[in-house]
Amino acid sequence: MEKVIEIESLSKHFSDKTALDNLTLYIKKKEIFGLLGPSGSGKTTMIKILTGQMKPSRGSTSLLGIPSEKLKQKNIFQKVGIMTDNSGLYDRLTVKDNLKLFCNLFSVSENCIHRALELVNLGDEQNKKVALLSKGMKQRVLLARIFLHQPEILFLDEPTSALDPVNTQAIYTALKDMNRDGATIFLTTHDMVEADTLCDRVAFLNRGHIQLLGSPKSIKQRFADQTLTLESLDGLEHVFESNEKDARHIYEMLRTNQVVSIHSNEPTLEDVFVKVTGSDLR
Amino acid sequence: MIFSINRTMAIFQKDVKDVSRNVFVGTTLLVPILMAIVYKNIGEVTLEIHYTVINLTFSSVAAFVQCTLIAEEKEKNTLRSLMLSPASILEILGGKSILTALITLFTIFISAVITGYAPSHPFVIIIGLLVSCLFYLALGTLLGLMTSSVMEASVAVLPVMFLFGFGTLLQQVSDKYPVLSIIDYLPNLQLLELAKKVESGASFSSLFVNLIVILMAGILSSALVFMIYQKRTLKD
Numbered sequence: 001m002e003k004v005i006e007i008e009s010l011s012k013h014f015s016d017k018t019a020l021d022n023l024t025l026y027i028k029k030k031e032i033f034g035l036l037g038p039s040g041s042g043k044t045t046m047i048k049i050l051t052g053q054m055k056p057s058r059g060s061t062s063l064l065g066i067p068s069e070k071l072k073q074k075n076i077f078q079k080v081g082i083m084t085d086n087s088g089l090y091d092r093l094t095v096k097d098n099l100k101l102f103c104n105l106f107s108v109s110e111n112c113i114h115r116a117l118e119l120v121n122l123g124d125e126q127n128k129k130v131a132l133l134s135k136g137m138k139q140r141v142l143l144a145r146i147f148l149h150q151p152e153i154l155f156l157d158e159p160t161s162a163l164d165p166v167n168t169q170a171i172y173t174a175l176k177d178m179n180r181d182g183a184t185i186f187l188t189t190h191d192m193v194e195a196d197t198l199c200d201r202v203a204f205l206n207r208g209h210i211q212l213l214g215s216p217k218s219i220k221q222r223f224a225d226q227t228l229t230l231e232s233l234d235g236l237e238h239v240f241e242s243n244e245k246d247a248r249h250i251y252e253m254l255r256t257n258q259v260v261s262i263h264s265n266e267p268t269l270e271d272v273f274v275k276v277t278g279s280d281l282r
Numbered sequence: 283m284i285f286s287i288n289r290t291m292a293i294f295q296k297d298v299k300d301v302s303r304n305v306f307v308g309t310t311l312l313v314p315i316l317m318a319i320v321y322k323n324i325g326e327v328t329l330e331i332h333y334t335v336i337n338l339t340f341s342s343v344a345a346f347v348q349c350t351l352i353a354e355e356k357e358k359n360t361l362r363s364l365m366l367s368p369a370s371i372l373e374i375l376g377g378k379s380i381l382t383a384l385i386t387l388f389t390i391f392i393s394a395v396i397t398g399y400a401p402s403h404p405f406v407i408i409i410g411l412l413v414s415c416l417f418y419l420a421l422g423t424l425l426g427l428m429t430s431s432v433m434e435a436s437v438a439v440l441p442v443m444f445l446f447g448f449g450t451l452l453q454q455v456s457d458k459y460p461v462l463s464i465i466d467y468l469p470n471l472q473l474l475e476l477a478k479k480v481e482s483g484a485s486f487s488s489l490f491v492n493l494i495v496i497l498m499a500g501i502l503s504s505a506l507v508f509m510i511y512q513k514r515t516l517k518d
Contacts, residue, residue, distance in 0.1 A: 052515075086359045101292055104289060105292060107286075107288070
């Protein structure tokens with residue numbers, strides 16, 4: 001197992017607040033990892049430290065074995081794509097001119113522009129001035145920009161926060177394709193559906209601590225209450241527990257064709273988050 | 283240090299497109315040219331007046347335009363995007379300085395044509411102008427890096443414009459108060475002194491002193507730019 005991102009005893013304190021408190025974590029190659037937490041929980045701080053934009057108060061982080069603070073010296077940014085709240089575009093230039101600059105900076109062919117824009121559903125907008133784009137479209141241009149050089153590691157800070165459902169799905173498809181081609185993705189979100197759809201593993205970050213870590217499926221199973229809900233022909237919902245008496249009851253209803261639907265009662269990631277942290281995900 | 287001419291030129295070409303649509307920069311260029319036209323029409327243009335126009339061009343074009351271009355990149359978070367690309371500090375700041383340098387030198391040329399400035403030894407003067415340009419670009423970059431918006435940069439650069447653009451007025455003050463004689467070492471006044479020496483036929487060794495003073499100011503400002511840039515790359 002190759003670790004591409006390593007976080008060791010990481011702490012970050014601001015004057016009045018501890019954003020990250022003694023975190024140790026690693027991300028495997030080709031993994032999609034989601035850092036989940038409410039606004040202000042330290043998710044963006046984590047990305048900034050990992051990408052060498054901010055100094056940690058204590059501990060260390062590395063990408064591809066290179067300490068984060070030395071990424072620039074080692075020219076690692078050729079292999080990394082970063083989209084955070086402080087990524088910007090040139091408003092007076094067209095979408096194409098913005099991307100053309102980054103093609104040259106990353107030494108990739110300008111032919112990549114069309115492919116990257118197609119991935120984010122902006123194929124027809126390349127000659128439009130960035131100043132005329134909506135917030136969601138600008139976010140998609142930023143995503144297209146990091147798709148240009150096909151990075152080995154992507155850092156995405158709330159990548160679909162301003163997007164409509166159709167474009168969100170397009171981005172999910174693009175990210176899954178990139179992951180299939182070998183990219184490791186580290187994303188932060190407070191959208192639990194996004195985490196559930198995309199991530200192989202997620203971590204719940206709250207008050208500077210990682211309170212839960214695992215795959216979305218294992219986390220939900222761990223917090224499932226082992227009950228089944230059955231809807232009968234008369235429109236009523238019946239909740240059954242895992243015991244012999246209830247099993248016989250279900251069998252009887254099935255035998256007499258009274259069942260419309262039956263499903264297990266798994267919590268959503270949001271339910272688990274609220275249960276574990278006592279905080280709402282907003 | 284990594285240096286790629288392709289990346290530097292990519293940033294320069296981006297700036298050409300961006301600045302050509304920037305009305306603010308366009309109007310700033312006109313100020314020294316208008317001033318040159320006014321002086322030309324007032325009467326005889328002395329060497330001091332030629333250099334008032336030249337120094338104003340340096341402070342209002344090289345320093346001011348460079349400062350606002352860098353501040354705008356910071357304000358819109360595009361500088362951060364450049365920092366997080368494979369481009370090195372030399373490529374980013376070099377690429378961002380080429381356009382301002384060209385615009386500045388072009389404005390000086392036009393102004394000199396208008397005021398009719400024809401130095402006895404153009405080669406020495408051109409060297410002096412190029413070295414001065416390095417200083418003002420570094421100064422503008424420094425102020426741009428230290429401010430966080432175009433508005434803030436526009437205010438921060440005003441004392442610089444006054445000090446370097448109208449330095450000849452300050453020289454009269456320094457003549458009265460010896461404690462202010464340090465003003466004489468400012469690059470703008472060194473450039474004027476260089477021009478006076480050129481016209482009086484002074485030896486090359488005496489011209490060399492002025493060039494070295496201006497160059498030292500440029501090196502010092504460039505070193506500060508590198509320091510502040512590194513500090514801005516990695517926040518505490």
